Amino acid sequence: MPRQPAPHAAAPHAHPPHTAPDPQAQARLARAAEAAQARQAAGRQTPAPAPAPAAPGPAAQAHAPAHPRAHDPAGHAPAAQAPSPYPQGPATPDSRPVVDKDLAAAGRKPRRGEPLATRALRAVRRTVSSSAAREVAETTRTAETLQQPVTTGRQIAVTSIRGGAGKSTVAALLGLTYAHYRQDPVLLVEADPALGSLPLRLGAETLRWTTGDVAGIVEPQMSLLDVTGYLVQLPDNAWLLPGSQGRIGAMLDTRAYERVMVALRRYFGVTVVDCETLPAEVARVALSAAQARVLTTPATLEGIASTHAVLQWMQGLPRHIIAGTVVVLTELVPHTGLDLDEATRKLAATGASVQVLPYDRHLAAGGPIRTELLAHPTRQAATRLAAEVFQLSQKRH
Numbered sequence: 134m135p136r137q138p139a140p141h142a143a144a145p146h147a148h149p150p151h152t153a154p155d156p157q158a159q160a161r162l163a164r165a166a167e168a169a170q171a172r173q174a175a176g177r178q179t180p181a182p183a184p185a186p187a188a189p190g191p192a193a194q195a196h197a198p199a200h201p202r203a204h205d206p207a208g209h210a211p212a213a214q215a216p217s218p219y220p221q222g223p224a225t226p227d228s229r230p231v232v233d234k235d236l237a238a239a240g241r242k243p244r245r246g247e248p249l250a251t252r253a254l255r256a257v258r259r260t261v262s263s264s265a266a267r268e269v270a271e272t273t274r275t276a277e278t279l280q281q282p283v284t285t286g287r288q289i290a291v292t293s294i295r296g297g298a299g300k301s302t303v304a305a306l307l308g309l310t311y312a313h314y315r316q317d318p319v320l321l322v323e324a325d326p327a328l329g330s331l332p333l334r335l336g337a338e339t340l341r342w343t344t345g346d347v348a349g350i351v352e353p354q355m356s357l358l359d360v361t362g363y364l365v366q367l368p369d370n371a372w373l374l375p376g377s378q379g380r381i382g383a384m385l386d387t388r389a390y391e392r393v394m395v396a397l398r399r400y401f402g403v404t405v406v407d408c409e410t411l412p413a414e415v416a417r418v419a420l421s422a423a424q425a426r427v428l429t430t431p432a433t434l435e436g437i438a439s440t441h442a443v444l445q446w447m448q449g450l451p452r453h454i455i456a457g458t459v460v461v462l463t464e465l466v467p468h469t470g471l472d473l474d475e476a477t478r479k480l481a482a483t484g485a486s487v488q489v490l491p492y493d494r495h496l497a498a499g500g501p502i503r504t505e506l507l508a509h510p511t512r513q514a515a516t517r518l519a520a521e522v523f524q525l526s527q528k529r530h
Contacts, residue, residue, distance in 0.1 A: 225341075226341055226342065226343075226346065226378070227341070228339045228340070228341045229339065229340055229341075229378045230338065230339055230340075231332045231333050231337050231338055231339065231340060232333060240500055241498075243495060243498065243500065243501075243503055243506055244494050244495055244498055244506070245494065245495060245506050245508070246493040246494050246495040246496065246506060246507045246508030246509075246511050247493070247494065247508035247509065247510075251508075252509070255509060272516075275516050275517065275520045276314055278520040278523060278524060279310070279311065279314035279315065279516075279519060279520055279523060280314055280315060280316070281523070281527065283317075283402050283403070283527070285398065285399070286397075286398040286399060286400070286401050286402060286403065286404055287402065287403050287404070287424050287425070287523065287526040287527070288394060288398065288404045288406065288422065288423045288424055288526075289307065289403065289404065289405050289406065289423055289424070289425045289426070289427065289522055289523075289526055290406045290408050290416075290419040290420050290422075290423035290425075290426050290427070291303055291304040291307065291405065291406065291407055291408060291426075291427040291429065292408040292409070292410060292411055292416045292419070292420065292426070292427070292428060292429070293410050293411070293428065293429045293430060294410060294411050294428075294430065294436075294439045294440060294443055295410060295436075295439070296410060297431065297465075298429045298430050298431050298436065298463060299429050299431070299461070299463035299465070299490065299496075300325075300407065300408075300410070300429045301325075301329060301330045301331045301334050301407050302334060302463070302496055302502070303427060303429050303461055303463070303490065303518075304321065304331060304405050304406070304407035304427075305321070305331060305334040305335050305407075305502050306490075306502065306515040306518075306519075307405045307427070307515070307518065307519050307522065308321040308335070308367075308371060308405045309335075309369075309371070309502065309504055310515055310516055310519040311371075311402075311403045311405070311519060311523070312367065312368070312369035312370060312371035313369050313504075314519075315402055315403065316370075317370075317401065317402030317403075318357070318361075318370050318371070318372060318400065318401045318402065319369075319370065319371045319372070319401060319402065319403050319404075319405070320364070320371075320372050320373075320374065320397060320400070320401040320403075320404040320405070321335065321367070321371065321372070321373045321374070321404075321405050321406075321407070322344060322374045322376075322393070322394070322397075322404060322405070322406045322407065323344065323373070323374065323375050323376035323377075323407050324344065324376055324385060324390055324406050324407060324408045324409065324415050324416070324419055325376050325407055325408060325409045325410075326343070326344070326345070326376035326377035326384060326385045327377070327409070329375075329376050329377070329407060331373070331375070331376075331407045332365070332373060332375050333499075333500065333501065334500075334501065334502050335367055335373055335501070335502070336367075336501035336502070336503075337365050337367070337373055337375070339365075340365065340375045340377075340378050341363075341378075342363040342364070342374075342375075343374075343375050343376060343377055343378060344374055344375070344376050344385055344389065344390065344393055345384070345385055345389050346363070347363050347374060347393055348388075348389035348390070348392045348393045349389075350363065351363075351392075351393065351396040351397065352396070353396065357400045360397065360400055372401075374393070374397075376407075385415055386415075387414055387415055387418045390415050390418060390419065391418065391422070394406075394419075394422065403523070403526075406419050406423065408420070411443065420454070421454070423457075423526075424457065424525070424526035424527075424528075424529045425457045425458075425459070425522045425523070425525040425526035425529075426454070426457055426458040426459070427458070427459050427460075427461060427518075427522060428440065428443065428444075428458055428459070428460050428461070428485070429460075429461045429463055430460065430461070430462060430463070431462075431463055431465050432462040432463060432464045432465070432469045432471055432473060432476070432489070433465075433469065433471060434471060436462075437462075437471070437476045437479070437480065440460060440480060441479065441480060441483070444458075444460070444480060444483035444484075444485055445483060447483075447485075448483060448484065453529055455483065455484045455485050456484060456485075456525075457525045457526070457528070457529060458485045458486070459485065459486045459487070459488060459518065459521060459522055459525065460480050460485050460486065460487045460488070461487075461488055461489070461490055461518065462476065462477070462487065462488070462489045462490065463490045464489065464490065464491050464492040465492065465497065466492060466497075467492050469492075473489055477489070486521060486525075488514065488517065488518050488521065489514065490511065490514050490515070490518070491508070491510045491511055491514060493507060493508045493510075493511040494508070495507055495508070495511075496511065
């Protein structure tokens with residue numbers, strides 16, 4: 134049965150992503166890497182036994198293959214060996230930190246999304262008005278939407294026209310929200326290998342396998358236990374597949390992306406993809422293949438004008454493309470100087486849905502997102518956005 138949210142929960146309250154990962158999870162990732170080497174060595178010797186978990190939790194561990202018989206005492210020719218059930222993937226990459234320790238020391242203590250006075254004023258208003266009951270009712274309806282079962286995995290692509298539009302931030306908020314409310318596993322894929330910030334926003338500390346690596350490893354016969362051995366574990370049954378290890382020049386081609394997405398779709402109820410900025414080829418492929426699309430843009434006059442041009446272009450594509458698109462206006466400063474109501478009306482006239490992600494001091498400071506520090510309006514906006522995008526994804530199979 135799906136989890137029912139607490140009456141007072143207005144948005145995800147995942148465990149702080151910035152905390153140190155579970156040592157058992159790190160050990161399982163290391164064992165999975167060793168297993169990949171063992172499978173590669175076993176390809177010409179003897180099939181690797183089926184992987185088995187070493188401890189509770191969704192990670193894979195494979196037994197080392199037995200040494201082949203060097204000589205048959207009876208003089209018979211050795212019997213033909215069956216091929217390995219797993220592909221001979223790339224060599225095990227080294228684990229690399231998401232942020233260098235010296236650079237991480239420059240970060241300050243995370244701030245709350247809104248000042249203390251604002252939080253206190255809201256608490257007073259809740260005690261003297263009936264808004265609390267309405268808020269609980271709205272939260273319950275939203276949670277029921279987010280917890281709807283799926284017959285096949287839903288894929289949601291998040292992109293933007295330019296950098297700095299809050300694309301990775303919105304992708305992280307969506308993934309954390311789905312992971313909080315849903316019972317099935319949730320996957321976040323970074324399809325932006327050119328120094329993307331999704332791992333940092335999700336609080337990952339180290340990276341090993343990337344989207345390009347997994348494209349050459351994943352096979353239909355693998356179980357969820359095998360697959361998660363190549364992923365980064367996040368709180369609330371969420372998993373991350375990074376696009377790179379932070380190296381300049383990392384590439385991801387469309388064939389590798391399509392292979393990964395088709396292979397992983399059956400393991401996860403919802404997959405959120407942090408794409409490259411448009412008009413990159415992988416981003417266009419991701420948008421056309423996803424069941425729902427999110428287009429982020431800064432709440433500025435330049436951002437609105439550019440986004441309106443893109444939406445007009447999308448009107449020439451099959452109808453479901455723009456009908457399944459949500460534009461998110463991200464407020465990057467406290468006062469944008471933009472008429473948001475007029476901007477929303479103009480963009481919505483193209484057939485896309487429009488939502489606003491309000492300014493939040495915690496998000497604006499960068500670094501790992503801690504949902505308990507988000508401003509109340511930000512949590513509400515993120516939950517509403519996740520619910521609407523999920524509903525749109527359910528309308529296309």
